[in-house]
Amino acid sequence: MLFTYACADRYLEDGGILGFVITHEVFKSKGAGEGFRSFLLPESDTPLKVLTMEDMVDLKPFQAANKTSLFTLKRGEPTTYPLPVVEWKRKSGVGRVQPEWSLEEVFEKTERANLQAIPVNPDKKTSSWQTARRADLRASEVLKGTNPYKARLGARVEPYGVFWLRIKEVRPDDKLVIENLHDRGKRKVPLVSTTIESDLVYPAVSGGDLVRFGVQSHFYVLISQDAETRKGYDEEDFASNLPLTYAYLVQFKGILVKRAAYQKYFHKDVTKNGSVIGKEAIAPFYSMYNISEETFSSYRVVWKRMASKMAAMVLSTLPTPFGRKTAISTDTTSFMVARNRGEAHYLCAILNSDIVDSFIRSYS
DNA sequence: ATACTACTAGCCGTTTTCCC
């Protein structure tokens, strides 16, 4: 991004045109891309006009996993919207585009759609570009506006091998015989089979468990985080009130302490004479992340976070062999809180509509 | 009262891995 600006600054005269191959993220991403999308040379306030953009994300012209696009800009004039975008798509059945193919061959095996791009938020010129056919852009106008609901990320229950559980048996005294899903995550965690209290065990769903209007499957998680204090439950109380659960977690202390989020958010630097000499834990080693009181709200509308198609459902409680409990959605989902059942189902139906789905696709 | 600073919850993007 900086390189593009430096080149426009150094090598272009007013009216000069420059073309660049660049990652598609600069047009679509929030944050980092916003500075780029001001299309203004910072020191001289010289405007830059984007003439065209070609979206080659699906084409994948390079033998790499990057998102490719191409654009041209002219120095000395401001960018105006909508601007023309060509979207390249490989025809079905065409595999990877080979570097030795001729241009004719690539033309033959691909289709190009003429689209338009506008900033998705009309009041913010640097917002992500929305690219779609002209008619679809017009249709999506009614979907834009302020949103009274706040979307949140699901609970981070990591590492999976420690906090994701399988229930083998409910004992007569209501204690659970469990096994950790030790090979579910990427990190290697030893298999442990033991008995723990049922208090902190909840049914849970990940993005992959969701379908439109329902859950396909669920599993169980251990939540050792106090949603109010945003830290693990007080270690002393925990050890005396739920000794079996505590003992289960102690076995994984080494793994839990090493977690990036734990090191980042639950440690502070210990300084001596102004220089950092070490780190000190400020919360129990089983503290978790992105778990708030909303995580446990009675009615939540939950949707897949990482999939390319919208799938939403209403999540409340789920039946378990040890009684009905609040169901947790993990961080491959997003959710928002509804005040009651009716509101939740109404929101869910709207999210699952084709109109919302195609609108989301136009700018992400 | 205002300006500045430090902190972190929440979120986003990328790479790796998994699975069909």
Place this chain on the structure above:
DNA sequence: GGGAAAACGGCTAGTAGTAT
């Protein structure tokens, strides 16, 4: 081969705390 998910690093907006 390709799409989806897992894992994790990193950014930023918002806020609480502190200094002026």
